[in-house]
Amino acid sequence: MNTGIITIIVKPTSECNFRCEYCYHADTGYTPGFLDIDKLEKLIQLTLSEYDRVEFVWHGGEPLLCGIDYFQRIVDFQKKYRRDKNLIVNSVQTNGSLLNNHFIRFFKKNDFSIGISIDGPAECNSLRQSTDEVMRNMDSALRAGLKVASLSVIHALNVDRQIEMYEFFKNKKVPMKFNPIFNSGSAIQHPEYFLAPETYINALKKFFDYWLVDQTAVRVDPIDQYIRMKLLGRANDCIYGSCLYQWLGVDHNGDFYPCGRSYPPTFRFTSISEIDHISDIFKKEEFISILKSSIVRRSHCQAECKYFGICNGGCNNNALVENGNVEINGGFLCETLKEMYDYTSTSIDSIISSNKSLNKYNPFIKQELNRRRLEEVFTEK
Amino acid sequence: MTIKQIVRKILSFEDLNSFTEHELALVYVGQVNRTDNLMLSYYDSKYYDAHYYDSKYYDSKYYDSHYSEKSTWGNPYPDDPSGPHYSDSSYSNSGC
Secondary structure: OOOOEEEEEEOOEOOOOOOOOOOHHHHHOOOOOEOOHHHHHHHHHHHHHHOOEEEEEEOOOOHHHHOHHHHHHHHHHHHHHOOOOOEEEEEEEEOOOOOOHHHHHHHHHOOEEEEEEOOOOHHHOOOOOOHHHHHHHHHHHHHOOOOEEEEEEEOOOOHHHHHHHHHHHHHOOOOEEEEEOOOOHHHHHOHHHOOOHHHHHHHHHHHHHHHHOOOOOOOEEOHHHHHHHHHHOOOOOHHHOOOOOOEEEEOOOOEEEOOOOOOOHHHOOEEHHHOOOHHHHHHOHHHHHHHHHHHHHHHHHHHHOOOHHHHOOOOHHHHHHHHOOOOOOOOHHHHHHHHHHHHHHHHHHHHHHHOOOOOOOOHHHHHHHHHHHHHHHHHHO | OOHHHHOOOOOOOHHHOOOOHHHHHHHHHHOOOOHHHOOOOOOOHHHHHHHOOOHHHHOHHHHHHHHOOOOOOOOOOOOOOOOOOOOOHHHHHOOO
16 A cells, blocks of 8 residues: 555646647647546546545646536546545646636636746747737736746747746746756757757856846746755756656556656556556556666666766656667756756855855845854854 | 665666566665655655665655645745745646
8 A cells, every 4th residue: 555645747638729839749649639537537536545645737738628627527536536635736737828717716716726838928939829818817817816837948049038038927926947948749840949058058057147146036947956956955856856656647548658748659658447556557567667777877877977966867758858768868958957056056155155245145045045054153052 | 685785786777677576666766865855655665664764764744744845945935825936846846
């Protein structure tokens, strides 16, 4: 019996009304149709019976295409199968175009949080559609008190505009996450949008320098991850953790994959129709295969790389997409992590060792380093 | 060879072929030095407590209290629940 935590990234549909040029999901196609209700019910039943804390991320495709009645069924099933010990967390990752007042009321009532995929103001959002409409919907959701976050893709056309994007979301009090474009899906057809590592790294450094002294700063990933690595010795993003056994992806057919990223069919573990327990998945040959590959990659990282203690060998999907093999480390994100960890770490070390006033730094840094200084004083005494 | 020794080796796929699924799981979680970053959800924490790691890492209360918190470093606005902080761990933790 398992009493742990799991995150299930469910793609109830592969269809999308946007079909952005850089979408990694495009690898798996935009097949119409929704995850069958019987499969949906079984998925919720099995996860709630085996895990205490279950986090559902309703992803896609565009999940709101399923309609509000579909989401009502989700909530009904969760109520039906909930045990006393269950803690259920729901979030939706949407392009925001269908986030009307009905959805907003429903998500507010049922405590869903919303991630909106948008790359900032129109000038930065040129590879996505309907900036104005999505912004109106985001503003409505914020006014209604929904928990809203933004997820932006950094690519060749907006890489130098991260400060604009940051200020834009900050003014809306929206936490944000910036992901570099992935080399998968339809993005492969558009190499003009890809980033050279040095371009991305230099832009991130510039952004970090800006954030560090921003007196009205808010948290932003990936900067937050680098600071966590430095100050806590660990990140909390799934790409720096041990995701196997803790994360699963489910597509609109009810097939299980390692997570919500794009994987070829050889990484299909099984179908919800073929199992009686979630733990059955972990005995499947396909799961064992990626587990072994992940162990092999991590064993090389552990032996050969001084950053292993903070990145834990990185992400299986990044390894697959960047190097063609889960067993092989290195690549764009590996290089970025090393450079950015060193850069942010050096910067923080320099602030700490200077022993000067922290007033010029942002409130997060100021508060944390002041607290540490106080601790040191009391420890010395 | 103990799990501790195994996780310090450079391993090939073939090295792992004789391992049971349970042993593979042990090696996988054991590879990560910073065990406080792990949230074991498959194997019973007591197994690890007894066999390998310091119990504090696998105390479920430890994870419960840390996993859903809004931040674990510098939080200058603790009284502002509507403020721009990550309040949804599944969103902020997902790399998708």
